[in-house]
Amino acid sequence: KKVEDQILIIFGASGDLTKRKLIPALFELYKQNLLPNKFAVLGASRSALSDDEFRSRADEFIPNDEKREEFKKLLFYQSVQNNEADDFIPLKERLDEISGALEIEQNYVFYLSTPPSLYPVIPKMLCQNGLSKSENNFRRLIVEKPFGTDLKSAKELNKQLLNYFEEEQIYRIDHYLGKETVQNMLVTRFSNGIFEPLWNRRYIERVEITSAESLGVEGRGGYYESSGALRDMLQNHLLQVAGFVAMEPPVVVEADAIRNETLKVFQSLRPIKENEVSRYVIRGQYTASTIGGKKVAGYREEPGVDKLSRTETFVSLKFFIDNWRWAGVPFYIRTGKKLPTRVTEIVIHFRKVPHHLFGNASSDSNNQLIIRIQPDEGILLKFGMKTPGAGFKVQTVNMDFHYSDLADKKVPAAYERLLLDCMQGDATLYSRGDAVEAAWEFVQPIINAWETNPEIPIYGYPAGSWGPEESAKLIVNGDWRYPCK
Ligand code: BG6
Numbered sequence: 001k002k003v004e005d006q007i008l009i010i011f012g013a014s015g016d017l018t019k020r021k022l023i024p025a026l027f028e029l030y031k032q033n034l035l036p037n038k039f040a041v042l043g044a045s046r047s048a049l050s051d052d053e054f055r056s057r058a059d060e061f062i063p064n065d066e067k068r069e070e071f072k073k074l075l076f077y078q079s080v081q082n083n084e085a086d087d088f089i090p091l092k093e094r095l096d097e098i099s100g101a102l103e104i105e106q107n108y109v110f111y112l113s114t115p116p117s118l119y120p121v122i123p124k125m126l127c128q129n130g131l132s133k134s135e136n137n138f139r140r141l142i143v144e145k146p147f148g149t150d151l152k153s154a155k156e157l158n159k160q161l162l163n164y165f166e167e168e169q170i171y172r173i174d175h176y177l178g179k180e181t182v183q184n185m186l187v188t189r190f191s192n193g194i195f196e197p198l199w200n201r202r203y204i205e206r207v208e209i210t211s212a213e214s215l216g217v218e219g220r221g222g223y224y225e226s227s228g229a230l231r232d233m234l235q236n237h238l239l240q241v242a243g244f245v246a247m248e249p250p251v252v253v254e255a256d257a258i259r260n261e262t263l264k265v266f267q268s269l270r271p272i273k274e275n276e277v278s279r280y281v282i283r284g285q286y287t288a289s290t291i292g293g294k295k296v297a298g299y300r301e302e303p304g305v306d307k308l309s310r311t312e313t314f315v316s317l318k319f320f321i322d323n324w325r326w327a328g329v330p331f332y333i334r335t336g337k338k339l340p341t342r343v344t345e346i347v348i349h350f351r352k353v354p355h356h357l358f359g360n361a362s363s364d365s366n367n368q369l370i371i372r373i374q375p376d377e378g379i380l381l382k383f384g385m386k387t388p389g390a391g392f393k394v395q396t397v398n399m400d401f402h403y404s405d406l407a408d409k410k411v412p413a414a415y416e417r418l419l420l421d422c423m424q425g426d427a428t429l430y431s432r433g434d435a436v437e438a439a440w441e442f443v444q445p446i447i448n449a450w451e452t453n454p455e456i457p458i459y460g461y462p463a464g465s466w467g468p469e470e471s472a473k474l475i476v477n478g479d480w481r482y483p484c485k
Contacts, residue, residue: 012113013043178414221304266438284314
């Protein structure tokens with residue numbers, strides 16, 4: 001698809017995300033010739049930097065190859081304050097100047113990668129300066145996470161943004177949807193005749209989604225203290241993944257068709273009432289331990305963290321989707337920091353055969369389809385095979401596909417895909433306002449219960465373990481899969 005000429009304006013250009021993710025993703029797109037013919041990036045933030053200073057900062061984050069100097073010519077910088085509408089006049093003038101000098105159409109994508117308190121402020125100023133709408137050109141707004149900190153603030157933010165931009169112009173990022181393997185969930189389900197007929201309550205016993213990180217909060221203690229695993233990972237990324245696992249086939253592969261189906265999943269989530277939270281949700285916090293002979297600090301010892309913090313660094317959850325397809329099938333989600341390994345995967349546990357020909361239930365194979373989102377992207381199917389030799393002994397074997405075997409194809413980073421999609425005006429992999437609110441609606445009673453009921457425990461778990469033992473008890477007839485046990 002042709003990408004129209006445009007300028008990408010990044011607010012928060014001196015921040016971490018710009019350096020670690022956005023500039024490297026743009027550089028990749030540049031190297032693959034995927035950027036528009038005429039294109040520029042205007043970094044904006046409060047710091048006073050020249051274009052050259054902004055360009056040389058990029059050096060630290062993109063590899064030094066022959067294309068780098070060429071790419072850096074596309075980068076510009078404008079310092080902006082954001083106290084009153086007039087503060088945006090220099091930005092507007094700079095955009096006029098760049099689009100004039102480089103003959104770029106005044107199509108603008110504004111990327112909010114600032115502290116969240118500015119999410120409603122910047123769109124307002126863009127609107128007051130006539131930058132949010134144009135007769136002949138497109139204007140789009142990308143909003144980074146977190147989208148609100150609870151249901152009320154998310155609703156409020158949606159309302160404020162809609163004062164200045166239309167829903168069709170707003171692109172709410174959830175970088176998990178940018179991951180190739182998450183999108184492959186749809187292809188696995190809807191392009192294979194063999195899986196979809198089984199993809200329901202009759203053949204699936206339970207679904208498990210795990211997103212484990214071996215890192216801790218890595219200097220982000222200040223942010224994480226007010227967030228925690230539920231808000232940081234589950235409300236957004238992992239519910240979106242569950243949406244792809246559980247959705248009905250969309251009528252077409254288009255933004256609204258797909259997003260309508262995700263919304264329906266969220267609307268079918270059985271609410272967890274505040275007084276049921278301790279039955280369905282386990283929270284934990286990592287404590288000091290020794291990993292591979294090295295002492296590791298506990299969460300409460302991390303910089304920026306309260307010594308008595310009750311912020312969860314681990315959460316696991318059991319829930320149901322009350323609809324025709326999934327009635328009675330438990331879904332489990334688990335995520336945490338300082339777990340034994342870094343892995344994100346979806347495990348589909350199929351029901352056992354109805355009659356046990358080769359012994360009892362435990363001698364049958366446990367059929368599992370494991371979709372590895374990262375880091376070893378791929379798909380693994382476990383099925384039973386006869387152990388060679390006398391008798392009929394069943395053993396479980398693996399059919400395993402690794403993306404790394406596709407030697408000629410590089411798996412693009414999530415931000416490459418998402419940036420390009422927005423530049424092309426495709427919002428399929430961005431969250432819609434109503435779905436974000438529906439996800440918050442599901443999570444809100446958990447937040448309320450944790451905040452108001454001090455009797456709900458927050459279990460300690462030693463850094464480097466798989467989280468609190470209580471988490472295993474959520475699964476009645478079985479256990480979590482432990483990918484590296
Ligand atoms: C971010 C969270 O949204 O996702 C981080 O704020 C988390 O705490 C990260 O580490 C995980 O993303 P990925 O792509 O590394 O799985």
